[in-house]
Amino acid sequence: MDNGKQVQGPVSFVRVLLKGLLLFALVNLLFAWWDPGGLGKLSAYNILFRGRERLPFGESPSQSYNLSLLDLDAMFASHKLDGLPKPATEYRVIVIGDSSVWGTLLRPEETLAGQLDAAGLAACHGRQVRVYNLGYPTISLFKDLMFLERAMDYEPDLIVWPMTLEAFPLDKQLTSPIVSYNAETARALIEKYGLSLDVHDPALVEAGFWQGTIIGQRRNLADLIRLQLYGVMWAATGIDQVYPSDYTPAQVDFDPDESFHDFEPPVLDGSQLAFEIIATGLQAAGGTPVLIVNEPMLVSTGQNSDLRYNFYYPRWAYDQYRQMMAEHSAQGGWTYLDLWDIVPNNEFTNSAIHMTPVGEGYMVGQVGTNILEKACEAR
């Protein structure tokens, strides 16, 4: 001791190292214990730069300035809807669904939601129709239900829900990554609405304690940061998807094959299709009307087109599906629009359900009319 001041000895490297490691372990454990589930809600979108026109999704981030991630909070916080208080003069329409709604190979303004929004539809009671895209490129009705439930936070006046038979088989409801890695949300939804899906389905990924540490969450945390950074590029360029000049067009010639998942012709077993999820969706929407749309698909005239409509569907299965949809909608009092064949073959792009802007335009007229009808019914 000298003049009351402590004389500092040389700092021990080993002590510093041990302290550092201990602190790191402690912070990791605290992070896992605290479980900051809502971290994704912290977003620079709609604050530092504009929100996205559609939910984040992309496999080549450096080119599309977009990426696929599993944090639903972060995904929705990046959408422009999240930053928009609903004006009294707005009739808010939210479109949910698969990649055909999200708009694979389409610019945001070319999608169904984009074209409907640009149409400037004026609803009754002096309200302006504004349409938002909450589609997401995986095909599963349960995924749609998850998104519909979240969409309700944004006070929609109408939900448009395009769907196709591929989204119905029960065994694929929980298998898409966005569902299986949001197991807690999925289970809560199954239990809340008493769905017949298995809450212990192995597809639902159980996150253990160690996955909750910073080390365990490193990928998700990195995705969160990348989503914010790519937001800068999205805002600067308006690009959120790669638009290749060339792509493989949808298949029109087929093998003589009539298979559809595990279903056996000639009868489509309705008990293995997730019609209950549609009914649940209507329930989740509460008093908000839902417009259910059987989305357009490519009707092939190529080889073996007498057996199959397209890559996805044999004729026997799809015809019965349409019949069932009509029956369910009649029984359930759904507002249902069957647009399965309104788009000509040449207006499909790289899949039997992905359309060109012109193809989307065919839907716009029909769906737009229904939106206006619903808007005028509402008070």
Next chain:
Amino acid sequence: MTLPHILIFGAAALLVGLLTRNRNRLYPMLAISILAVYTLQPALPVRGLDFWLPTATLVLAALSWFVTASPTERSLRGQWPTVGLLAGIVAILASTRYIDLPFLLTAGRPPQVQQVAVALVGAGLLGIIFSRAPKWLLGVWLVLLLVIFLVLKTPALAAMAGSILRGWTQQSRELASAVDVRWLGFSYVAFRIIHTIRDRQSGRLPAVSLGEYVTYVIFFPSLTAGPIDRLERFTQDLRKPLSLTSGDLLRAGERLVVGLFKKFIVADSLALIALNATNAGQVQSAGWMWVLLYAYSFQIFFDFSGYTDVAIGIGLLVGIKLPENFNAPYRKPNLTQFWNNWHMTLTQWFRAYFFNPITRSLRSKKVPIPIIIFVTQIATMMLIGLWHGVTWNFVLWGLWHGLGLFIHNRWSEWTRARAAAWAITKARQVILNVSGALLTFHFVALGWVFFALPTPDVSWKVLLTLFGAGS
């Protein structure tokens, strides 16, 4: 260097530092450096080239010792352990062609052992010939290095070299490109060798052993991105007995952690939004273009200075205190100070071996001072630009900085007295420094437009967009 490379080399350096306490650590350092030359070399499309180029680096380094050592020091007596280590490691690496290793020490499958043996014997014979080398060989060696440099840095010449090499290996010549001859670390290796050649020519080069010389040239932490050390300083550290203290380890650890954070967190994140050839054409608004340019400016700084921190940190673990390369360059109040603090070892190198000799030469011819400054600044900066690649954009970048340095020199000459008279209070000095730093940063940032983009027309469009005049 990737993160695994850094961790492995860091661990290896720590091991050497701890195990060779007060003993000779030359050979372990040389061995790691030799392995690093092969491990860091990326895979190349030309068959076997990703083995031959690292081998050429070693041969070049070893032969350069014969060329630069004074005739009395060139004897192979006492150098056999180094020769054995060099040849032994190369032979072992070549023999991995026949062994299934769970990890790869070379980028691709090594060539046949007999080919490697012939190459080693050839290199040995050259060494014997060079041990009696006349003085003029120094000049020839310098020219050879510059010619290789020119070929590697000129896209058309590099593609031509790729085409020739493809012909030798009977691969499609149509697919030849500049990437075919991506010779990792050659730039920095050449800088170090040229430094020794020039210092030998001026009689200032210290006597060093073959092992010390080769270790200096290919020292693993600074192989790929510098800093460019000086031989006399490096060997001084190398010859000091090493006894790592807690303080040394902490200093090294701090530099490593800071470097890794700068490079892999800050720079790599900024890279996602930094100006590049693709997004340059996608952004139409001035505001966003500035954001991208700022991101690039900071990305290049954090990337490069992060690597330097890592190199210095690893160097400290083996008792080598590599020189600093960056000293807060973006906070400097003028362009001259910026260049005294940005990639310092490169600018010092150019100052020592290009700028000063030319200045002396022009002064001796009684050329007026402003003209000397103009010529030397422009020539030096253009040469630094061309070192990055022989393209118009690097020429423009060099010209931009050369003109900037000249204008700053003349301006400060004119305003020095006035500025001193005005900045009599602390507040005024701060105003002068901050405004100078902001102006300098933006001048440098605008220069990055040429550096980051491939062609003058793309750069010009970006500059127009930045000032609201884009289409």
